[in-house]
Amino acid sequence: MTVLIQANIMAVNQLAKAINTTCVYCGVGCGISARVVDPELHLVEITGREDHTANYGRLCSKGSALGETVSLDGRLLYPKVHGRQVVWSEALDHVASRLQETIEQYGPDSVAIYGSGQLLTEDYYVANKLMKGFIGSANMDTNSRLCMASTVAGQKRAFGSDTVPNTYQDLELANLLVLVGSNTAWCHPVLFQRIRAMKEQRPDMKVVVIDPRRTETCDIADLHLAIKPGADVLLFNGLLAWLADQGAVDQDYIDQHCQGFDQALEAARASVGDRQQLADACGVEQNELIQFYHWFCTTDKTVTAWSQGVNQSAAGTDKVNAMINCHLATGRIGRPGSGPLSLTGQPNAMGGREVGGLANQLAAHMEFTPDDIARVGRFWQAANMAQSPGKTAVDLFKSMDRGEIRFVWIMGTNPVVSLPDSNRVIKALTKCPTVVVSDCIEHTDTAAFADILLPAAPWSEKDGTVTNSERRISRQRALFPTAGEARPDWWMISEVAGRLGFAEAFNYSGSADIFREHAALSGYENNRQGKVRDFTIAPLANITDSEYDALEPFQWPLSAVQGDGSVALPDTQPVISTTASKARFFKDGGFFTGNGRANFIATDVLRPLNAPGKSYPLLLNTGRVRDHWHTMTRTGLSARLNQHTDEPFLAIHPKDAESYQLRDQALCQISSEFGKAAVRVQVSEAQRPGEVFMPMHWTRQHSETGFSGVLVNPVLDPVSKQPDLKYTPVAVEPYHTERYGVLITRERVAFGDMDYMTEVRIENGYRYEMAGSNLDQLSLFSRLKSYQKVEFTDNTAGERRVAWFSDAQLQAIWVSSQAISSCDRQWLQSWFCQTASIEEAWWVLSGQPPRGGDAGRQVCACFGVGEKTICRAIAEHGLTDPVQVGSHLQAGTNCGSCIPEIRGLIKRG
Numbered sequence: 020m021t022v023l024i025q026a027n028i029m030a031v032n033q034l035a036k037a038i039n040t041t042c043v044y045c046g047v048g049c050g051i052s053a054r055v056v057d058p059e060l061h062l063v064e065i066t067g068r069e070d071h072t073a074n075y076g077r078l079c080s081k082g083s084a085l086g087e088t089v090s091l092d093g094r095l096l097y098p099k100v101h102g103r104q105v106v107w108s109e110a111l112d113h114v115a116s117r118l119q120e121t122i123e124q125y126g127p128d129s130v131a132i133y134g135s136g137q138l139l140t141e142d143y144y145v146a147n148k149l150m151k152g153f154i155g156s157a158n159m160d161t162n163s164r165l166c167m168a169s170t171v172a173g174q175k176r177a178f179g180s181d182t183v184p185n186t187y188q189d190l191e192l193a194n195l196l197v198l199v200g201s202n203t204a205w206c207h208p209v210l211f212q213r214i215r216a217m218k219e220q221r222p223d224m225k226v227v228v229i230d231p232r233r234t235e236t237c238d239i240a241d242l243h244l245a246i247k248p249g250a251d252v253l254l255f256n257g258l259l260a261w262l263a264d265q266g267a268v269d270q271d272y273i274d275q276h277c278q279g280f281d282q283a284l285e286a287a288r289a290s291v292g293d294r295q296q297l298a299d300a301c302g303v304e305q306n307e308l309i310q311f312y313h314w315f316c317t318t319d320k321t322v323t324a325w326s327q328g329v330n331q332s333a334a335g336t337d338k339v340n341a342m343i344n345c346h347l348a349t350g351r352i353g354r355p356g357s358g359p360l361s362l363t364g365q366p367n368a369m370g371g372r373e374v375g376g377l378a379n380q381l382a383a384h385m386e387f388t389p390d391d392i393a394r395v396g397r398f399w400q401a402a403n404m405a406q407s408p409g410k411t412a413v414d415l416f417k418s419m420d421r422g423e424i425r426f427v428w429i430m431g432t433n434p435v436v437s438l439p440d441s442n443r444v445i446k447a448l449t450k451c452p453t454v455v456v457s458d459c460i461e462h463t464d465t466a467a468f469a470d471i472l473l474p475a476a477p478w479s480e481k482d483g484t485v486t487n488s489e490r491r492i493s494r495q496r497a498l499f500p501t502a503g504e505a506r507p508d509w510w511m512i513s514e515v516a517g518r519l520g521f522a523e524a525f526n527y528s529g530s531a532d533i534f535r536e537h538a539a540l541s542g543y544e545n546n547r548q549g550k551v552r553d554f555t556i557a558p559l560a561n562i563t564d565s566e567y568d569a570l571e572p573f574q575w576p577l578s579a580v581q582g583d584g585s586v587a588l589p590d591t592q593p594v595i596s597t598t599a600s601k602a603r604f605f606k607d608g609g610f611f612t613g614n615g616r617a618n619f620i621a622t623d624v625l626r627p628l629n630a631p632g633k634s635y636p637l638l639l640n641t642g643r644v645r646d647h648w649h650t651m652t653r654t655g656l657s658a659r660l661n662q663h664t665d666e667p668f669l670a671i672h673p674k675d676a677e678s679y680q681l682r683d684q685a686l687c688q689i690s691s692e693f694g695k696a697a698v699r700v701q702v703s704e705a706q707r708p709g710e711v712f713m714p715m716h717w718t719r720q721h722s723e724t725g726f727s728g729v730l731v732n733p734v735l736d737p738v739s740k741q742p743d744l745k746y747t748p749v750a751v752e753p754y755h756t757e758r759y760g761v762l763i764t765r766e767r768v769a770f771g772d773m774d775y776m777t778e779v780r781i782e783n784g785y786r787y788e789m790a791g792s793n794l795d796q797l798s799l800f801s802r803l804k805s806y807q808k809v810e811f812t813d814n815t816a817g818e819r820r821v822a823w824f825s826d827a828q829l830q831a832i833w834v835s836s837q838a839i840s841s842c843d844r845q846w847l848q849s850w851f852c853q854t855a856s857i858e859e860a861w862w863v864l865s866g867q868p869p870r871g872g873d874a875g876r877q878v879c880a881c882f883g884v885g886e887k888t889i890c891r892a893i894a895e896h897g898l899t900d901p902v903q904v905g906s907h908l909q910a911g912t913n914c915g916s917c918i919p920e921i922r923g924l925i926k927r928g
Contacts, residue, residue, distance in 0.1 A: 039068055041485050041493040042082045043137070043478040044648050046363025047187075047209050048487025049074035049082055050572065053498050061090045063479070063498055071375060071572060073187065073487055074839050079208035080646050080660065080880035080915040087657040089498070090481040095461035096503025097372050107504060111511070113471055114428070115518035117453040122154065127403075129425045131158035131415055134376055135432035136166060136365025139483030139495060140509035141533040142366070144274070144374040145525065146430065147382055149512055150409075151375065152401035153521045157387070157409030158424070160378040162432045163371050164412035164741060166364040169330040171372060172739035173339025176620050177347070179612030180384060180553040183373055184604040185322065185358035186574075187490045191217040192356030195225045195318035197311075199251065199342065200328015205645040207289040207326070208360050208916040215915065220397035225314055229254065230328055231302075231640065232670075232712060233705040245707060248638060248746055252334055254308075256287035257297045261312040262348055272350030276608035279619035283344050286621035302707070304360035315345070320356035327364055327642065331745050333627065336738040340620035347617050362488055369486035373554055373575075374537060378409035379740075383541045384554040398543045399524065405706035411740040413438060413733050420447035428455040430508055433477060433650040435464040436718045439742045440693045441728035457508055458654045464718045464726075474505040478653075478667040483508060483530040484570075486569060487627065492556070493572040506894040509533060531567035533920045535560055553604070553611050576601050591852075596753035626748060629732050631709070635748035638710045642745075643728045645916055646880050647900075655721060658782045662877035665779045666788060667725030668701040669751065670712040676702045685839065686754035686775060686790060689713065691747050694729030697754050698722075698774050711751065715744070723776040758817075759839045760789040763847055764831040768799050783851040786844060795819060796837050806830050809860035820864045827854040834866060842866030844886060845876060862927040879910035879917045889924055899925060 042049040050071020050156070056062040068175065069076035069323040081593025098110035105113075121129050132146050143161075151161040171181045171291050178184075189214055190196060190493060204210040209508035218224050218239055228240040229251070238242045242490040246254055262268050263284055273280050291297045299304040315321060323346065329338045351357035361474060363369055365515045373381035385391035387408050396404040410418050413490050415435065418424045427448075438444050448454055455471035459477035479498045486492045501507075509527065516525040527533050578601075610617045631638050648661040654660045669687055671679075681687050683702040688695060689711070706712060716726040732747040756774050765784040770776055774791035806823035813819075823830040829850045834840045846868040855863065874885030892898060901921045905912040911921050 027596065034724050037892055038496050038498055040496045040498070041366070042078070043085065044079075044081050045207055046365055046368060046488040047073055047207050047790040048366065048491060048493055049078060049209055050483060050493065051078070051082065051085070052876070053086075055498055058499060060719070061479075061499065062086070071493070073489070073491060073493075073572070074209045077209045077212055077914065078860070079916060081648055081654060082209075083881050083913060084654075084657045084660050085478075087652045087659060089477070091502055091655065092656060093460055093462065094477075094505075095458055095466075095472060095474040096505060097474060098504060099319065101470060107514075109520060110471060110473060111514050114455055114473075115515050117471075118426055118515065119519060121453065127154050127156035128158060128409075129423065130154065130156060130301055131160075131410065131419075132413065132428045132430065132432045133412065133432065133434060134159065134161040134371065136161065136163045136368040136371055137431040138367060138371065138508055139374075139481055139485060140367060140370035140374055140492075140537065140554060141483040141530040141532070142430070142512070143371045144533055144537050145509040145512045145527070146380065147375045148399060148401075149516050149525070151293040151381065151405040151521070152395065152399045153403055153516065153524065155403035155405055157378050157405040157407065158415060159376065159409060160412045160415055161371055161376045162412065162434070162437055163365060163368040164377065165437060165744070166327065167330055167361065167368050167652045168377065168411075168741040169332065169335025169371075169736055170325075170339050170361040170741040171377065172336040172736075173343060173620075176336070176738075177340055177343045177618050178605065178610050180610075181345070181799060182553045182604050183361060183488065183490055184353045185360045185371075186602050187213070188602075189322050189356050189358055189360065190214050190324065192320060193224070193322040195227070195322070196319040197228045197229065197315070197321065198236060199322040199325040200330075201324060201326035201362055202230070202232075202234040202236050202642070203324075203362070204238065204916055204919060206364070206643050206652050208645075208914045210362065211236065212401075214917045215918075216302055224887045225315065225318070227311055231707050235645075235916070235919035238922060242307060242314075243539060243811070244301070244303050244307060244311060247300075247707075248640065248710065249332065249627055250301045250333065251329060251332075251338040252300050252341045252622050253290060253297070255338075255345055256622060256624065257291040257301075257308070258315060259284060259287040259341070259348060260291055262316055262345065265281060265316050268348045269350030273348065276605075276610065276616055277347050277619060278614075278616045280348065283619035283621045285837050286623060287344075290624040293446045295450045318472040321346075321349075321351050321360060322356065322360055324362055325364040325448055328745060330741060331743060332741075333734050333743040333746065334625060335736045335741050337622040341622045342621070344619050347619060355603075358603070360488070361860070366487075367485040369488065369490065370484065370492070373486060378411050378415075382537075384552050388589070394544050395540070398540050401524070413735055413742050414740065416444050416595055417449045417819070418481070419451050420649055422450065425451060426453040426455075427451055428457070429465060429469075430457050431459075433463050433465045433652065433718065435468070436650040436726055436728050437715070438728060439731035439733040439744060441726070442694050443726075443733070457511055459505065462720060463650070463652060464543065464720065473511055474503060476501050476505045476507050476510075480505060483507075484534060486575075490574045490698070491572050492575060494570050501619070523792060526928065531562070531564045533901045535562060539564070551611075570765045571813070574602060579922075604656055621916070629746065629748055631748040635750050636709070637749050637751060639689070639691070639727075639730060639747040639749040640710060640712045640714045640745045641731060642712065644714045644716065647714070648720050651716050651721055654716075655780060658780050659877075659880055659883060662883075663880050664714070665786075666777045667698040667714055667717040667722055667727075669698050670701045670703040670706050671751070672707050672708045673702050673704065675706075675711070676700065680753055681751065684754070687751050688754045689730060689749050689751050691730040691732065691749045693732065696726060696730055697724035712748065717777070721778045723770075723773045754790075756790040757792045758790070758794045758835055758837060760787075760794040760833065761840050761842060762787040762789065762797075762799070762831065762833050763844075763851065764799070765851065770797070781848045781851065784848075786848060799831075800833075803831055807857055809857065809864065811864045820866065822860050822863045823859050824855065824860065825858055829855040829863065832863060840866070843868055845874060849874075878920050879908075881913035881917075882910050884910040886924065893925055893928075901925070
């Protein structure tokens with residue numbers, strides 16, 4: 020407890036100055052400078068850190084709005100056992116006793132921890148140590164299994180280690196950049212802006228986007244290959260064969276540093292057929308295919324970057340290896356402007372991998388081999404080391420459903436929403452005798468099933484480290500003292516470990532203690548008999564608390580530098596002031612396989628087991644939207660971030676919309692073998708016919724029917740065990756109901772079962788989109804009786820509009836009708852930010868603003884610029900370029916992720 024008090028005092032002392040920390044969102048790992056304006060109101064100013072090499076001062080819309088998400092609204096502030104608030108000692112006693120009893124009765128493999136890429140490396144390290152070293156089970160997995168597991172598996176097969184060979188700088192140095200399964204513009208906006216800026220400086224730089232959907236990333240593409248879902252392996256097998264046919268392979272590099280090339284090439288040739296057959300199988304024009312192959316063949320500086328469109332697949336690992344094969348074949352790896360680069364989805368997925376956060380790994384990039392198991396056991400002095408890999412995410416919850424997992428501790432994640440076939444996840448959690456959830460948010464879909472709730476410190480109250488996609492470790496620093504009884508995750512785990520009898524091994528005084536141990540393990544017996552592990556930060560094993568507090572971002576591996584300038588082996592005495600990191604791997608070989616050679620992997624093109632058919636004729640792809648993150652527990656708190664995409668939707672090609680009688684902005688029902696959902700229709704030319712897209716973010720907390728997890732097939736990649744979230748057969752049909760309603764109110768409202776309901780956070784209130792019967796009898800209306808009411812009813816049209824006023828403030832607006840209302844939601848919401856007299860009620864009830872009086876749907880989240888404002892400026896000033904729009908309205912001048920949409924508005928005229 021003394022440590023926490025000291026940490027809180029330190030945080031208070033920092034309030035007056037800017038605090039350098041790291042963004043909580045994607046794997047770019049942007050540096051942030053945060054200045055606390057008012058500690059009582061939790062007001063903080065967020066700016067990009069200009070000296071951080073991940074972002075150089077840039078921030079995306081989500082990062083810019085971080086200050087809007089640090090309030091105590093919705094926070095879990097006190098431990099709870101079966102819904103009863105308790106003190107920490109009681110809660111921890113419950114956790115420890117239930118854990119001990121379960122192990123004694125059913126064995127260590129009956130318990131599990133399910134973590135998150137939102138955890139800090141120090142949290143991850145302690146959780147992994149407890150499970151794999153002292154409980155003796157490897158049932159510690161993480162939602163990173165849903166994110167980057169296929170990349171991990173592919174890199175380990177090829178390189179012998181989970182090593183990212185290249186850096187962000189290579190995205191800018193490349194003459195050809197190939198973006199595969201990555202909507203970089205929305206999912207990694209800061210990297211996209213770096214790429215855009217470089218392409219503007221060097222117009223000859225070529226960008227190829229490979230994605231079934233035409234996403235905003237295509238705004239800078241010289242070529243978009245809208246391949247069939249799942250055709251990535253075939254496409255890159257074809258490229259490997261093309262490179263060989265054109266004599267473009269680097270035979271010297273292959274001979275000196277690789278093995279298995281002939282087998283991989285033979286498999287590639289066997290799968291592709293002739294050029295026209297290959298183009299048809301990939302779903303692209305032959306001339307486009309040849310153009311891509313020609314550019315790759317003739318461009319020495321080539322980077323291939325990928326994200327979830329590759330990883331979240333039943334063949335994700337083979338997709339990764341098919342791409343890596345092409346880089347190994349040309350020797351384009353680990354060189355400036357050349358190499359394969361995975362773009363990580365979560366802020367600390369990489370840090371979790373470093374400490375063994377996945378069920379098939381040990382800490383410090385060690386494996387479940389006899390030597391590594393013994394080595395980690397010696398270092399931890401752990402007599403109960405796990406001897407084999409544990410259950411991975413989807414299988415873990417399936418085991419729970421079968422009664423094999425009887426205790427689970429879920430940390431900082433929401434698997435009821437994020438895992439596929441979420442109805443089965445709910446069933447499993449309902450069966451599990453003990454469910455512990457540590458989170459900073461009280462009400463989540465997963466927390467609803469918790470027997471024990473533990474209040475975790477959120478981003479703004481945490482202290483530790485994270486690692487981004489280019490192996491750069493950065494400090495995350497607390498902005499505020501911990502609120503209520505919130506505690507760091509590592510502290511909770513250590514307290515439970517002490518109660519289990521392992522106090523000495525978990526006697527940490529703070530996150531710096533844990534970091535030192537993590538660093539020491541990375542160098543422990545590293546370089547035995549000439550074999551070196553890729554991951555080491557050993558020079559920081561003796562880092563002082565003050566040096567840890569001041570630690571600047573750096574890339575691993577990190578080695579101590581001797582006086583003569585040579586780099587020491589990791590086991591030498593660490594010297595923090597003289598260290599050298601390594602930006603790139605494998606330019607000159609040096610792979611981490613047994614013989615030091617990279618492995619070419621023969622990748623087969625397999626027919627999907629879950630192809631669309633008569634009952635489910637369409638193919639569902641799920642993914643992210645621009646301004647939301649994961650399951651919205653953070654971005655859902657920001658009114659600004661809720662305006663660009665404010666409801667869950669199903670994007671569908673116009674031909675399919677016509678075939679299934681779906682109208683744009685109407686409601687539809689989607690069904691699969693696993694469940695049903697109802698969302699808004701978005702007719703879009705960006706979709707391939709026969710394919711639909713649905714965002715992953717909405718939960719039962721924000722939408723009664725709009726969560727995609729209930730639909731998704733839980734099929735797994737056989738190597739990585741990552742679920743395929745991009746390929747589920749579905750059926751769609753119009754969703755008919757008796758009435759539709761729009762409610763805008765200052766207070767949050769809890770509704771019972773509703774046919775359709777979505778909650779949208781707005782400035783000073785909430786908006787609810789609803790559908791169902793008896794909407795005009797909502798219980799809310801009785802609570803508004805004390806306010807002045809103005810009402811308009813059109814019985815012929817079946818429409819009702821009501822406004823409630825009090826003290827020159829609009830309190831609530833209700834619009835219901837037999838059809839979806841066309842009222843201008845953005846304009847109505849604006850009345851909640853200004854005074855409004857009863858005399859102005861008729862303006863409100865009209866539902867439509869006067870000409871020129873509205874901004875329209877938000878386009879630029881960074882500066883709150885609406886679509887109609889942009890269109891008026893385009894028309895009035897004859898603007899022909901997004902730069903001109905930016906100079907007039909600021910839109911697109913911060914993170915730039917709205918530039919493709921602005922360009923579309925200009926084209927539309």
